[in-house]
Amino acid sequence: METVRHDGRETAYRLTRPDAGGPTALYVHGSGATHRVWAAQYGPAGPTHPAAALDLSGHGGSGDVDTEVGPATLRAYGADVVAVASAVGADLLVGNSLGGAVVQHVLLADRVDVSAAVLAGSGAKLAVTEALRTWLAGDFECAIDALHGDDMLFHEADERTERRSRETMRAVGRAVTERDFLTCHAFDVRDRVGELDVPLLALVGEHDRLTPPFYHEYYVEHAPDATVALIEDAAHLAMVERPAAFSEAVASFFGC
Template sequence: MPKVVIESKMYHYAAGVPPQNNIQCAIVFIHGAGGSHKHWAYQTTALGKKFLTIAVDLPGHGNSEGKPYNKIEGYADFIFDLTERVLGTKFVIAGHSMGGAIAMDFALRYPTKLNGLILIGTGARLRVASAILDTFAAGKLFPDLVNYAYSEAASPELIKQAKWEMENTDPSIYYNDFMACDGFNYMERVQAINTPTLVLGGAADRLTPPKYSQYLADNIPNSQLEIIEQAGHMIMLENPQQTNTCIEHFITSMASTV
């Protein structure tokens, strides 16, 4: 995996590079709470044939060093530092769930760095149930979370992999991430996002239901909404083909308007 050093810490990311380095656009993918670059495997592989795709491991996640933050702004600043070193050019930022919150904060504070914004399975506010926070705070896991994250149409293999990932992730990572989510409330701020935006919601998402996506699309200027069928919260894993089609169409349509 490619890596970059920031303030003496090693951070990793997965990358997809088009043949002959024929790069039309760069997309930076940001995973959700407790996740890693692996949640974007279908995107870095398929979309990486046409675009430069980068899926980061946030601090303390996956193969990256450092410690997880308990505030969204900390993660957004990390993305700024990483992209300045790895890209140094404008890009499209795509975030899932907590990653969507990071992407929104980035779009508000660093708008000149972006060509586009993609929000997947996320919301302008991400409250977390106290029972979930208390469980992770006590150093325990909350396995029922996996069942809420996937739709009934999800394959048994996806569910099995998700449970394995949770069992092998330190509860403190989830705790910090969910604290960051719980403190995120941009319902009165998303109207100030000026970056062209694609909002993707899962029709069967129980964690950030379609009404969350509708709110974003209704309140972010120059945005468009797509609801993905046969998908719960983990849209990009449950229905990667439709997810990728929407992303590619969004980026292509942006390029055609320039």
């Protein structure tokens, strides 16, 4: 892992094949996750290289921040992305769920200069159910169980994949994971989607109950240049469940 120092903290990221000739993609994980959720994409079979994936503040190897949930946390996570994007010379941004919200934030704030973006399992508004918010506040294991229920994070994940996902969420911890989801709950840029002026791919697992396909269709209706693609036999973490199909869709969109 490499690190970049900014705003009084260090943000960790993994950079693979830095000498490759393709456009550089930067991957941004979602709530309660780390950069490793993108292992299939920054690995050898990924859609483009160089490739980088970061740990947002408080996740994995990155330093934490003391921010209120909502816009303040979103700005802090955005600063993480801007710092790593600058360090690696990112041409393309790929964000999942909360990571997609962060990508939209930095694009709308005009803080990065990239040629395209992928919003995977994300949306212009990311409401979180009252039940999940309650469990995150007081019964973390119940929240983890709910997120690993039918067609939530996964459609048909194998035992090893689900176990690793649960372990990662526990390692990130209740407080940071709750902060992530509450920041998602506060996120709403539906009235600004028309300002997203780079080509967008809205990529969604066909069974995703957390951010259903209609969330992604909103971009086609309201953004200047957006395309929707559906990943079959997958739910919210399509890049984990169906990495080949996910990477193929990204590569086709990026022209890699």
